[in-house]
Amino acid sequence: MAYIKLLRLHILLIIALAQLILHYFVTTHIVGMDYAMPTLELSLIIGSTVLIAAGGFVINDYYDMRIDEINHPLTRLVGNEISKNAAMNLYIVLCVAAVLCSAVLGFITQSVDFCFILVTVVGLLWFYSSSYKRILIVGNLIISLSAALIPFIMALFEGRAIMRWWMEKLSSNGILITDDNLSEATPTINYNYEIIAYFSLFVFAVVFIHEIVRNLYEERGEREMECHTIPIVFGQQNAKYTIYLLSMIINTVCIVSVINHLEELQLITVSYYICSILAFSIGLCVLVKNAEFAKDYKICLLLTKLILISGIAYSFIYAYLNPNDWVSPV
Numbered sequence: 001m002a003y004i005k006l007l008r009l010h011i012l013l014i015i016a017l018a019q020l021i022l023h024y025f026v027t028t029h030i031v032g033m034d035y036a037m038p039t040l041e042l043s044l045i046i047g048s049t050v051l052i053a054a055g056g057f058v059i060n061d062y063y064d065m066r067i068d069e070i071n072h073p074l075t076r077l078v079g080n081e082i083s084k085n086a087a088m089n090l091y092i093v094l095c096v097a098a099v100l101c102s103a104v105l106g107f108i109t110q111s112v113d114f115c116f117i118l119v120t121v122v123g124l125l126w127f128y129s130s131s132y133k134r135i136l137i138v139g140n141l142i143i144s145l146s147a148a149l150i151p152f153i154m155a156l157f158e159g160r161a162i163m164r165w166w167m168e169k170l171s172s173n174g175i176l177i178t179d180d181n182l183s184e185a186t187p188t189i190n191y192n193y194e195i196i197a198y199f200s201l202f203v204f205a206v207v208f209i210h211e212i213v214r215n216l217y218e219e220r221g222e223r224e225m226e227c228h229t230i231p232i233v234f235g236q237q238n239a240k241y242t243i244y245l246l247s248m249i250i251n252t253v254c255i256v257s258v259i260n261h262l263e264e265l266q267l268i269t270v271s272y273y274i275c276s277i278l279a280f281s282i283g284l285c286v287l288v289k290n291a292e293f294a295k296d297y298k299i300c301l302l303l304t305k306l307i308l309i310s311g312i313a314y315s316f317i318y319a320y321l322n323p324n325d326w327v328s329p330v
Contacts (some may be wrong), residue, residue, distance in 0.1 A: 002081040003090075006061060007054045015053055015150060018312045019046050022151055022199065025319040027158045030192045035082055035156075037161040044105040045157060049150055053096035056125040056146075060099040063129040067221035071294070082139075095122055109160055114153065134227040140211040148182035148204035155196035159189040198257075202311045205250050210304040212243055213288065239240055240288050247281045254278075264321070270315055276310035 019042075028036045037045075061068065061078045068076040078087045099122075102115040124132075124142050133139030215222065215229040216239055223232050231239040254277060258270055284303040291297050 002077055006058060006077050006082060006087070006090075008057050011057075012050050014309065016046050016050050019049065019150060019154055021312060022154050022196065023158075025315040026195060026199075027154065027192055029319050029322045030195065031162055031188055037158050039163065040294040041105060041108060043159060044101050044108075045114070045153060047113070048098045048101040048105065049153065051094050051101065052118060052121055052125070055091050055094035055098065055122070056129075058087055059126055060129045060133075062087045062091065067218060067225050067227075070221035070224050071173060073216050093261075096098065098122070105157075109157065109164075111160060113152050113156065117149065117153065121149065134222075134225070136228040136233055137230065137271065140208055140215075140230070144204045144208040147207040151196050151199045151203060155193050155200075158192055158196075162189050162192075186198055199311065199315075202250070203308065205246060206304060206308045206311065209243055209246050209284075210301065210308070211249075212246075213297055213300045213304055214240055215239065216291070217294055217301060220294075240291075242251045243288050244285050247285055251278055251281055268313075268317055268321070272314065276313075277307055280307045280310060 023037065023042055053272050062084065065079045065084075066074065069079070078084060098118060099115070102118045106112050106115045124146065128139055128142045134140055194302065213228055216231050216236060217234070219229070219231050222229055229239075230242060234242075254273055258273060262270070280303055284300060287296065287303065291300060
């Protein structure tokens with residue numbers, strides 16, 4: 001049970017489901033099921049992402065032992081229920097498994113991009129846990145960017161899969177492969193990037209808010225360890241103002257997007273947005289305003305997760321509004 005808590009299996013499950021949902025309910029409705037990323041490649045991407053996220057949780061708890069001892073003395077895992085050596089060994093196993101998955105994926109797709117991105121994220125999460133999280137805003141940015149990469153990586157390899165399929169289709173039809181012929185697939189790839197980019201930006205912004213709330217939640221321990229977080233450097237009230245501002249920006253962008261694309265998004269999108277993202281955002285701001293104790297911020301953390309899940313779950317509505325698959329002109 002201790003290892004299940006350490007790995008945050010519920011969050012790992014959400015990450016895997018988010019990538020599956022984006023693949024089957026967004027990308028396949030843009031490019032078509034026949035042209036989307038093969039199941040093996042999809043499995044390797046999800047496996048690598050989940051493994052590196054799990055490793056990030058382990059190494060974060062490893063370096064946060066002192067902070068957790070202050071904030072959560074009864075529930076601290078590393079150094080209590082799990083030894084430091086066991087935690088480090090588990091981290092190494094998870095990272096090696098993630099790199100192996102990415103290497104296999106790179107071999108299959110004849111691309112080293114994902115392996116390079118993964119190794120970079122591994123390094124960032126290590127340095128985040130050991131030092132960067134104590135630097136003002138830097139730690140928040142690293143976690144937010146890492147989370148935003150989860151949907152972006154899907155778009156990257158979906159684009160590669162479309163282009164490979166397109167080249168094979170041209171060859172099988174005896175058509176000479178030229179830049180002009182390949183460019184016929186570019187609008188579809190770019191549109192897929194554009195749609196997934198909206199999800200990535202949304203994830204980045206919400207996770208950034210989540211990190212500020214977490215800083216408020218763990219302020220006592222982080223202050224003791226001389227961390228330079230937004231609440232510690234600028235004060236709790238200014239940290240709360242930052243949350244209000246970011247929430248306002250997110251919802252303003254959502255509202256403008258809905259208004260500009262009202263005809264194609266239809267009433268169902270407006271209703272969903274009001275009842276989920278907007279409602280949760282208002283609730284978050286109200287609770288943050290009145291929050292005083294750690295238990296109050298714990299509820300706020302839950303609300304940020306609900307906002308994030310609501311954004312990803314919009315994929316189902318996107319699939320409903322865009323039922324037609326892409327038809328190749330070949």
